[in-house]
Amino acid sequence: MVELAAIAQTGLYYSADPFDRQRYAQVGEVAEQLRALVTAGPVPELGRLVDPEGGHATPKVDARGAVFDAEGRLLMTRERSDGLWTLPGGWCDVLEPPTTNVLREIREEGGVEARLLRVAAVLDREVRGHQPPLPVHVYKLFFVCEEVSRGGALDAKEILEVGWFDPDDLPPLSTARILPDEIAICVAAWRDPSLPTVVD
Structure with a gap:
């Protein structure tokens, strides 16, 4: 789940191709949906799981x-x-x-x-x-x-x-x-x- 979010975030940061950006956005949405499945209680804002500032995802x-x-x-x-x-x-x-x-x-x-x-x-x-x-x-x-x-x-x-x-x-x-x-x-x-x- 975190790896998917990192792939999506980094891909959106580096990619200029609109089709690739659409795919990376979809990967990010899948990561959010997976997080929602395993999160107890109200689901918080799930975008940008890896780095709230965006950009290349780093630890x-x-x-x-x-x-x-x-x-x-x-x-x-x-x-x-x-x-x-x-x-x-x-x-x-x-x-x-x-x-x-x-x-x-x-x-x-x-x-x-x-x-x-x-x-x-x-x-x-x-x-x-x-x-x-x-x-x-x-x-x-x-x-x-x-x-x-x-x-x-x-x-x-x-x-x-x-x-x-x-x-x-x-x-x-x-x-x-x-x-x-x-x-x-x-x-x-x-x-x-x-x-x-x-x-x-």
């Missing part, structure tokens, strides 16, 4: 920070939306580099100033098997960071609490956002900086 980017303190504990935040735990982070903002984005998210969601050390992984949400599936394709960037200071104000709209955890004894995870194997990749990269970046 969204989610950046997460694995912040470690001097004792090797991992910073985690408990999400208000599901009451479960994740690494601080979220969607990258337009006109903001991913490194700036992740450090800002760590500050806002975790109340921590951090120093970026390295990229641990560039992963594909679909390949990794996150549930539930999203109506967009997502790349997930994981940065290993170290704590500089803590005690800043938290974004109470999104975050219930913050904690520091032994990587071998983690709280219940918000698996829509983070999976145990993704944390394991970050922990391994923290413990051994010579490891290569993991890329799907």
Whole structure:
């Protein structure tokens, strides 16, 4: 369904031939009809499933920070939306580099100033098997960071609490956002900086 929407959107962006544009528009309508079949409740606006701005359809980017303190504990935040735990982070903002984005998210969601050390992984949400599936394709960037200071104000709209955890004894995870194997990749990269970046 998402792939059909992406094909339609990209085709409409690049094609000048009126017959091709008509076919791509039909593909987009089929994607909308399929989405309607699997959507519970009122059907939202289904056009432009992949990129609301149109153009060539591209994935969204989610950046997460694995912040470690001097004792090797991992910073985690408990999400208000599901009451479960994740690494601080979220969607990258337009006109903001991913490194700036992740450090800002760590500050806002975790109340921590951090120093970026390295990229641990560039992963594909679909390949990794996150549930539930999203109506967009997502790349997930994981940065290993170290704590500089803590005690800043938290974004109470999104975050219930913050904690520091032994990587071998983690709280219940918000698996829509983070999976145990993704944390394991970050922990391994923290413990051994010579490891290569993991890329799907």
